[in-house]
Each structure stands twice: as structure tokens, then as C-alpha cells.
Amino acid sequence: MTESKEAVRGEMDPAWHLMPEDQADRVFGQDMCDIDPTFLGFTDIYLALSHIIPTHWTVVDLGCAYAPQAHIFKNHKAYIGVDASDCERFSAPNTTHYRMTIAEFIEHHAGALNLDQTFAICSYVPPWYGADNLRLARENFKNVFTYYPAGTLQEFVKWRQPITGERE
Ligand SMILES: C[S@@+](CC[C@H](N)C(=O)[O-])C[C@H]1O[C@@H](n2cnc3c(N)ncnc32)[C@H](O)[C@@H]1O
Known part of the structure; x- marks a missing residue:
């Protein structure tokens, strides 16, 4: 657990309690892993979306x-x-993982989905592998959430401060 992550969160990641222990060991144990129990990724967004996407x-x-x-x-x-x-990833019984670019997934697999009952999330994904990934998500899924942060660190700290308690 790094000091900076502790300072930002001050506690465990809000989704940490959902992680099976054996999978956490497998994922955290891999070389160069940059998540830990205090920061699993931008899970606040996924937790919020989980309440509005039909099961x-x-x-x-x-x-x-x-x-x-x-x-x-x-x-x-x-x-x-x-x-x-x-990399090693977390998985639940209903999980399927595709190791490929977003553009490749859309080209080869999106056609098999019922887009009326599919919700795509493209969050904190930079334009890597030569693609504007947020635009690809918006253009190929009708139910979709895309987000990439913009602004100064100070603006973000000020915005998060009431929740995280971190100092400006
Ligand atoms: C900052 S992480 C975001 C993880 C997660 N979405 C979250 O919000 O916690 C960005 C991820 O996007 C992946 N990525 C970036 N461009 C991609 C692309 N064109 N196709 C597939 N994955 C991509 C990277 O490999 C990386 O794992």
C-alpha cells in the first residue's frame, strides 16, 4: 500500500469487500501490478452504474x-x-474476458450482442492503440457510458475533498 494512495482514499477501496481472497492474491502477485486493496481502479464509477443497469x-x-x-x-x-x-484479471462466474483492442472486439464480437440489452462502459481509457476509444464506444453501443477526466489536479482535489478528506 503506497502512502499517496492511502492519503487519497484514507481507507480500503469501496469495492474491496467484493474481491475473493484467492483472486486478489493472484492479481496482486503479478509483476508490475499497480492496484492494491486501497485502489482497485475507478470502482466508484462502476459501483454507481451497477445500480442503474438492469441485472x-x-x-x-x-x-x-x-x-x-x-x-x-x-x-x-x-x-x-x-x-x-x-495481465491477470479478476473473474466472476458470469465473466468472459477478451484480450484484444476495443476496435477488434467491436469488429468481431459486438455483432453477436443484443444491443437493446447491453450496456457498454468505457471509463478512464486513453486513446491508445491508435483509436479514439470513447468515440468507438459511443458510435457502436446505444446504451453506453464514456468518461475521461480533464482539468487540473487541484480542481479534482477540490471536487473530491468533501468525500476523501484530502488536502488541496
Ligand atoms: C486507466 S485503465 C482504466 C481501467 C478501468 N476502466 C477503470 O476505470 O478502472 C485503462 C485501460 O485501458 C486499456 N486500453 C487502452 N486502450 C485500449 C484499446 N484500444 N483497446 C483495449 N484496451 C485498451 C489499457 O490496457 C488499460 O488497462
């Missing part, structure tokens, strides 16, 4: 990274994680 829908997580959010959506019809990186 009989499929969730497609474009740029899922280590996919701790697989456990946030474990009661949904299916959770599909898509990421080009080669």
Missing part, C-alpha cells in the same frame, strides 16, 4: 484493465471484459 442486461467493459469490477457485476446477465493488456 438481466449484459455489461461490456471496454478497457477493463485488472477487472475487479467483474465482481461488482456478478449478478448481471453477463460481464464481458475487454482489454489489450496481457
Whole structure:
């Protein structure tokens, strides 16, 4: 646990309680892993979305990274994680992982989905692998959440301060 992450969160990640211990050991034990129990990723966003996405829908997580959010959506019809990186990821019984770019997933697999009952999430995903990934998500899914932060660190600290208690 790094000091800076402790300072920002001051406690465990809000989704930490959902992580099976054996999977946490497997994911955290890999080389160069940059998440830990205080910061699993931007799980606040996934937790919020889990309350508004119907549980009989499929969730497609474009740029899922280590996919701790697989456990946030474990009661949904299916959770599909898509990421080009080669790493150990979290998985629930309804999880399928695709190790490929978002553009490749859309080209080869999106056609098999019922888009009326599929919700795509593309959150904190930079324009890597030569693609504007947020635009791809918006153009190919009708139910979709895309987000990438912009602004100064000071503005973000001020915005989060009431929740996290961190200092400006
Ligand atoms: C900052 S992480 C975000 C993880 C997660 N979405 C979250 O909000 O916690 C960005 C992830 O996007 C993935 N990524 C970036 N461009 C991609 C692309 N074109 N296709 C697939 N994955 C991509 C990276 O490999 C990385 O795991």
C-alpha cells in the first residue's frame, strides 16, 4: 500500500469487500501490478452504474484493465471484459474476458450482442492503440457510458475533498 494512495482514499477501496481472497492474491502477485486493496481502479464509477443497469442486461467493459469490477457485476446477465493488456484479471462466474483492442472486439464480437440489452462502459481509457476509444464506444453501443477526466489536479482535489478528506 503506497502512502499517496492511502492519503487519497484514507481507507480500503469501496469495492474491496467484493474481491475473493484467492483472486486478489493472484492479481496482486503479478509483476508490475499497480492496484492494491486501497485502489482497485475507478470502482466508484462502476459501483454507481451497477445500480442503474438492469441485472438481466449484459455489461461490456471496454478497457477493463485488472477487472475487479467483474465482481461488482456478478449478478448481471453477463460481464464481458475487454482489454489489450496481457495481465491477470479478476473473474466472476458470469465473466468472459477478451484480450484484444476495443476496435477488434467491436469488429468481431459486438455483432453477436443484443444491443437493446447491453450496456457498454468505457471509463478512464486513453486513446491508445491508435483509436479514439470513447468515440468507438459511443458510435457502436446505444446504451453506453464514456468518461475521461480533464482539468487540473487541484480542481479534482477540490471536487473530491468533501468525500476523501484530502488536502488541496
Ligand atoms: C486507466 S485503465 C482504466 C481501467 C478501468 N476502466 C477503470 O476505470 O478502472 C485503462 C485501460 O485501458 C486499456 N486500453 C487502452 N486502450 C485500449 C484499446 N484500444 N483497446 C483495449 N484496451 C485498451 C489499457 O490496457 C488499460 O488497462
